Structure formats: C-alpha cells, structure tokens
Amino acid sequence: CDNKEAQRKDGPNEYIAKKLEELMLLHKAKPGDEDHWRAFSYQKCLRAIRNYPKRIKTIEQARSIRGVGDKTALKVPRWRSFSSACLLSDALQIMEIINTGDLRRIAYENTDDVKVRQIFQGIYGVGQSTAVKWYAAGCRTLEDLLAGKGGVELSPQQRIGIEFYDDINSRMPRAEVKALFELIKPIALNIDPKLDVRVMGSYRRGKADCGDIDIMITRDPADGRTHAGILHHLLKALHARQIITADLALPEDPFDLEAIYRGLCCLPDVRGARQRRIDFLTVPWTSRGAALLYYTGDDIFNRAMRLKANHLGYSLNQKGLFAGVVRDPRNRTIKLNTGNLVASETEEEIFRMLDVPFREPHERVR
Ligand code: DCP
Ligand code: MG
Ligand code: MN
Numbered sequence: 001c002d003n004k005e006a007q008r009k010d011g012p013n014e015y016i017a018k019k020l021e022e023l024m025l026l027h028k029a030k031p032g033d034e035d036h037w038r039a040f041s042y043q044k045c046l047r048a049i050r051n052y053p054k055r056i057k058t059i060e061q062a063r064s065i066r067g068v069g070d071k072t073a074l075k076v077p078r079w080r081s082f083s084s085a086c087l088l089s090d091a092l093q094i095m096e097i098i099n100t101g102d103l104r105r106i107a108y109e110n111t112d113d114v115k116v117r118q119i120f121q122g123i124y125g126v127g128q129s130t131a132v133k134w135y136a137a138g139c140r141t142l143e144d145l146l147a148g149k150g151g152v153e154l155s156p157q158q159r160i161g162i163e164f165y166d167d168i169n170s171r172m173p174r175a176e177v178k179a180l181f182e183l184i185k186p187i188a189l190n191i192d193p194k195l196d197v198r199v200m201g202s203y204r205r206g207k208a209d210c211g212d213i214d215i216m217i218t219r220d221p222a223d224g225r226t227h228a229g230i231l232h233h234l235l236k237a238l239h240a241r242q243i244i245t246a247d248l249a250l251p252e253d254p255f256d257l258e259a260i261y262r263g264l265c266c267l268p269d270v271r272g273a274r275q276r277r278i279d280f281l282t283v284p285w286t287s288r289g290a291a292l293l294y295y296t297g298d299d300i301f302n303r304a305m306r307l308k309a310n311h312l313g314y315s316l317n318q319k320g321l322f323a324g325v326v327r328d329p330r331n332r333t334i335k336l337n338t339g340n341l342v343a344s345e346t347e348e349e350i351f352r353m354l355d356v357p358f359r360e361p362h363e364r365v366r
Pocket of ligand 1: 200201202203209210211212213214294295296297298299300302303
C-alpha cells in the first residue's frame with residue numbers, strides 16, 4: 001500500500017492519546033445524555049493530538065493544538081468550523097498525563113459496573129441501554145448472559161456477537177480485506193457482469209487496518225436491467241462457498257435497489273482465519289456519487305460535509321444533495337418534505353455544489 005496512513009508510526013504524543021482514549025471508552029459505557037457528544041469531542045481531540053508533530057510540553061501548546069494543526073499537519077480548510085477541539089478541561093488532562101504519566105480520572109471512572117457494561121457493549125449490536133439493563137439483572141460476565149442469568153434473553157444476533165466476541169472486536173489487516181474482496185467480486189460478477197462492485201469505508205480511505213469490509217454494489221440501468229435481487233443471489237452464493245459464515249442483519253427487502261446487509265465472513269480453507277465483519281450496501285445508480293461520498297467517510301468528515309451543506313441551505317445524505325428541504329422548527333432532524341435533488345451522481349459535483357475543494361478518499365480524515 002502506497003499511502004501515508006499505512007506507513008504512519010506512533011507520534012510523539014501517542015502516550016497522551018492512549019490515556020485520553022482509555023477515558024473516552026469509559027465515558028462511552030456510562031449512562032447519561034451527554035455521552036455521545038462527549039465521545040465525539042474526545043475523538044476530535046485525540047486526532048488533533050495524534051497529528052501534532054512535536055512533543056507537547058506546555059499548557060499553551062495543549063490548548064492551541066487546534067490552531068497549530070490547522071496550519072500544519074491537518075490542513076483543515078476554514079469551512080470546518082468545529083468549536084475548539086481541546087477544551088481547557090482537556091488541556092488540563094493532557095498536562096496531568098505529561099506531569100504524572102497518568103490520569104486519576106481513569107481509576108475514578110473505571111468502577112466495576114462501568115467495566116462490566118464496557119464488556120457487554122463489545123457485543124455486536126449491544127448499546128448502553130441493553131448493557132445497563134443486563135447489569136441491573138445481575139449479569140456480570142458473558143457466561144452469565146449465555147446462561148440467561150436474571151432472566152436475560154439473548155437474540156440470535158447477540159449470541160453470534162458473544163460467540164465471535166474477540167474476532168468482531170479486532171481489526172483486520174488491509175491485505176485481508178483485499179483477499180476477501182478478490183474472492184467475492186468474481187462471484188458477484190458471475191451473477192451479473194455489469195455490476196459495479198467496490199470496497200468502501202476505511203479501505204477506500206487507504207487505512208492500514210479495517211474494522212470491517214464495506215462493499216457497495218450498484219449497476220448502470222442503461223440496458224434496462226438493474227441490480228434489484230442481486231444481493232439475495234450473492235448472499236446465497238457466499239453462504240454456499242462458506243465465505244459468509246453468519247448473518248447479523250438481513251435487508252428488509254433484498255429485492256430493493258437500496259438494501260443493507262450485515263454479517264460475518266471468513267477466508268475459507270485458511271487455517272486459523274478469523275471471522276470478519278462484512279457489510280453489503282446496494283444503492284440506486286443515480287445516487288452512486290452521494291453513496292460513494294457517504295460510505296467512504298470517515299464519519300467525522302461526513303459530519304463536516306453535512307454541516308457545510310446545512311449552512312448553505314442544503315441537506316446531504318447517502319442519497320444525494322437536496323435543496324429546499326423544510327425542517328420541523330421544533331425538531332430540526334425531522335424533514336417536512338424531501339426537497340429537490342441537486343447532485344447525486346458523482347462525488348465531484350457534490351464537492352463543487354458545496355464549494356469545498358475535492359479531497360481524495362485518503363484525505364477525508366482529520
Ligand atoms: N458512516 C457514517 N456515520 C456512521 C456510520 C457510518 O457516516 N455513524 C459512514 C462513514 C464510514 C462508512 O459509513 O466511513 C462506513 O462505516 P464503518 O462503520 O464501516 O466505518 P469505517 O469503514 O470508516 O471504519 P472501520 O474500519 O472501523 O470499519
Ligand atoms: Mg468499515
Ligand atoms: Mn461498515
């Protein structure tokens with residue numbers, strides 16, 4: 001692999017990022033409505049620290065990381081008007097790590113209930129509310145859950161999540177994504193040679209390791225045919241070849257042009273091959289540009305693009321860029337109409353409409 005990400009080594013402030021990350025993960029397992037936001041601002045802060053080229057020594061440096069980063073390592077365009085990444089409280093925590101090598105808050109937050117909930121939330125599809133519920137029912141270990149302690153009942157998906165707990169929670173090397181894709185792509189093209197099949201997500205961004213494999217499928221309908229129903233046949237073929245080993249979430253309608261499948265896959269005939277997470281995303285041909293943009297990510301970059309779109313009076317999602325969307329003033333997340341499609345066929349036109357200089361996939365990170 002030829003990109004920067006794959007070659008990146010730990011920077012001089014990795015030890016700081018590691019400690020803050022530990023705290024962030026504890027926050028994630030803590031009930032409370034601010035948590036989502038808290039985790040989000042931490043992620044921004046972590047990236048800024050990891051990208052900071054010099055060893056951080058003073059609180060001024062810690063507080064100014066965003067500003068410094070803007071000009072040098074990050075090259076963040078002006079339109080990314082995030083509030084400052086490192087708040088004073090974050091800067092104080094950074095100083096504590098620099099001065100003591102530790103963060104007392106970690107020990108304070110790392111209570112037994114948080115530890116248990118953290119383990120539970122590592123089960124695929126299990127969020128905070130379920131983890132809290134299971135803890136309250138008296139469960140403390142994965143074995144407790146499997147035994148149905150306290151009357152807990154697991155869904156089939158949760159059982160798979162426990163069975164392959166370690167596999168699902170580890171990332172795979174880029175080469176393994178490539179190997180699996182090279183098995184899958186010909187099987188898809190064998191069903192219909194005109195399919196457009198590609199790997200999205202962290203792989204497309206050039207990352208050295210991936211949490212899952214995101215495969216997008218679409219098809220030019222110029223000859224009067226579409227990819228509707230393909231996913232159904234492809235999944236059947238992949239099950240038969242023992243490449244797909246378990247289903248986690250089936251599409252509501254596998255014959256829809258837009259369908260999502262989530263499951264586990266594995267390199268067949270490879271001793272010790274691990275179970276890997278795989279997602280299939282089928283999208284209508286006309287929205288392929290918006291889908292490319294969305295499924296390439298990363299999630300923080302997508303958020304920045306959506307914000308920029310909103311500032312300009314547009315609405316952006318995986319289907320396209322829309323103008324004239326009217327939102328409920330009491331709840332801005334509710335759309336009162338779908339608006340008019342402005343751009344969706346290519347990534348370039350969406351960037352252009354948003355007046356954002358085009359960025360290659362590997363540049364779509366902070
Ligand atoms: N995505 C998003 N917001 C989310 C989830 C996903 O914008 N809440 C988009 C951006 C992601 C893409 O979908 O890049 C794929 O989602 P993944 O969860 O697979 O994330 P990545 O592929 O980026 O990372 P990983 O290597 O962890 O899979
Ligand atoms: Mg992914
Ligand atoms: Mn995914």
